[in-house]
Amino acid sequence: MKILITSKSFGRYAPDAVQFLEKNGFELTRGSKPTMTPEEIAKEVPGFDALIVGNDTIDKKVIDAAADLKLIYMNGTGLDGIDVDYAAKKGILVANAPGANRNAVAELALGLMLVSARSIDTHIDLLKQGKWERSAGVEISGKTIGFLGLGNIGKRIVELLAGFGVQAIAYDPQPDEAWATSHAVKFTDRIEDVFAQADFLILALPCNDQTRNIVNRERLGLMKPTSRIINTARGGLIDEAALCEAIEAGRIAGAALDAFEEEPLPGNSPLRMPGITLTPHMAATSIETAANMSWIVARNIVDIMKNGRTQSAVNKDRVAAAAR
Numbered sequence: 001m002k003i004l005i006t007s008k009s010f011g012r013y014a015p016d017a018v019q020f021l022e023k024n025g026f027e028l029t030r031g032s033k034p035t036m037t038p039e040e041i042a043k044e045v046p047g048f049d050a051l052i053v054g055n056d057t058i059d060k061k062v063i064d065a066a067a068d069l070k071l072i073y074m075n076g077t078g079l080d081g082i083d084v085d086y087a088a089k090k091g092i093l094v095a096n097a098p099g100a101n102r103n104a105v106a107e108l109a110l111g112l113m114l115v116s117a118r119s120i121d122t123h124i125d126l127l128k129q130g131k132w133e134r135s136a137g138v139e140i141s142g143k144t145i146g147f148l149g150l151g152n153i154g155k156r157i158v159e160l161l162a163g164f165g166v167q168a169i170a171y172d173p174q175p176d177e178a179w180a181t182s183h184a185v186k187f188t189d190r191i192e193d194v195f196a197q198a199d200f201l202i203l204a205l206p207c208n209d210q211t212r213n214i215v216n217r218e219r220l221g222l223m224k225p226t227s228r229i230i231n232t233a234r235g236g237l238i239d240e241a242a243l244c245e246a247i248e249a250g251r252i253a254g255a256a257l258d259a260f261e262e263e264p265l266p267g268n269s270p271l272r273m274p275g276i277t278l279t280p281h282m283a284a285t286s287i288e289t290a291a292n293m294s295w296i297v298a299r300n301i302v303d304i305m306k307n308g309r310t311q312s313a314v315n316k317d318r319v320a321a322a323a324r
Helices: 017-024 036-044 061-063 084-089 102-118 121-130 154-165 177-180 191-197 240-248 287-305 316-323
Strands: 001-003 027-030 051-053 071-074 094-095 144-150 169-173 186-187 200-201 227-232 254-257 276-278
Touching: 017 027, 017 051, 017 287, 036 061, 061 084, 071 287, 084 094, 084 316, 094 287, 102 121, 102 154, 102 200, 102 254, 102 276, 102 287, 144 154, 144 191, 154 169, 154 276, 177 186, 186 200, 240 254, 240 276
Parallel strands: 001 027, 001 051, 051 071, 071 094, 144 169, 144 200, 169 186, 200 227, 227 254, 254 276
Antiparallel strands: none
């Protein structure tokens, strides 16, 4: 069985995961370029049984070119770059590694909160320019932290914030009430409550048809002028033009963003403005996460393709329905 790998990080910090696949009879081939377009992947994918992808776009043209493909495995959690429904129609399973990056993403979210609260990045830049200037920031302790999404990553952020003495309010379409009660998190079924109460609004949910632009002009208008938004999830969650307007007008204090509607972030992006801290979609980029993820992917590929256990495939029911 042959696997094409377009993910740059798969196996980088876990070479034994690569060896594990090879020992189980898989022939592994790296893509010809570190970053590949859908057209380039479509040229190379014929003849392969599985794909291990990273932040690639796997669209209909790639899937149509892959006559032998049985599995697309995302070496990460986000599936918005993969046409999962079309893959199911073609009988191709799609899987990912949920939870593997929870600690790395949660730690960066906490770091961005601290940076934004005290304008740390601005002061570093000023000092490097030879300027000795200070401005008063705010403390996280005692504040209300609002969560949109309280899954694996959101829960880990709550755990990391335990020592700060914060209050937490969350919206999640599938609330884990027992966990929330044990960690003093208040759930609400009104998204507007989270916007209105949060001093720091943390986005920790996927981007889909229901959540795209969940942060919009109307909801930004509900926020405190001292509030800040932290996004280590997906760029499509925020109406970026509305966010820039809100910060420029002083309707909210600022934002710290690790994900964007267009990536890489264009040099002329309006988001490159005072009040917004920017990082290059690096939340899951840690050595520990990369190694953990590689092993999850390797084990699950063996489970799916050699042992027929498809529990980790997100579209297994749709593939079965298409087959019927």
